[in-house]
Amino acid sequence: MxxxxxxxxxxxxxxxxxxxxxxxxxxxxxxxxxxxxxxxxxxxxxxxxxxxAETGPRWTADTPVLVPAGDHPIDEHTPAIETTWSEVAQSQEEIKTLAWIDLIREADNVRKRKEGKPYGSSWHRNIGIAIRGVPFTLQEASPQTIRAWIKELQDAGLSGLTINNKCSLLSEEEADRMVGCNWGVSL
The missing domain is CATH 1.20.5 (Single alpha-helices involved in coiled-coils or other helix-helix interfaces)
Known part of the structure; x- marks a missing residue:
């Protein structure tokens, strides 16, 4: 809220x-x-x-959650078990899904916080072009889906440099540099 x-x-x-x-x-x-x-x-x-009018859940699947070990609420006498929101949620609708634009916004916010200035318009233009060409969502991104996409690009006749430029934003190192966290996806 x-x-x-x-x-x-x-x-x-x-x-x-x-x-x-x-x-x-x-x-x-x-x-x-x-x-x-x-x-x-x-x-x-x-x-x-x-x-x-607020729509959608607030927590992503990997958000850590403390759950009471027993029937009593968490306090200094009741131990808590740490788990993730995906294990606690009643249904898939309670889990917030991230989109590529969320990754871009987070990267821009981290850049503003760390360096005092946002990314330039050319960076936004280039990353927008790269993400529009991605045929899968952020949740579907895995090494297997990325490899299949690279194979499709190769079959379409694109050069290695073009494929490298399109895929570089999806690499784990680039994601770490952009948002300072590990998205768990690498080529």
């Missing part, structure tokens, strides 16, 4: 609106009034609607 930061605000033209921050993004809903008395009850409804 998004955490309100000054949820009710007023634009320069006098119209009130509600603003929530969810998953690093700003979500806005206009209250369509200049009257602060009318804005208050509309704001409550708008906040509720924005929070209910």
């Amino acid at each position: 998004g955490r309100p930061k000054k949820p009710i605000q007023r634009r320069k033209n006098g119209i009130y609106f509600v603003q929530l921050h969810e998953a690093g993004r700003r979500v806005v809903r206009s209250l369509e009034t200049r009257d602060p008395i009318k804005a208050a009850p509309r704001a409550e409804q708008a906040i509720r609607e924005l929070q209910e």
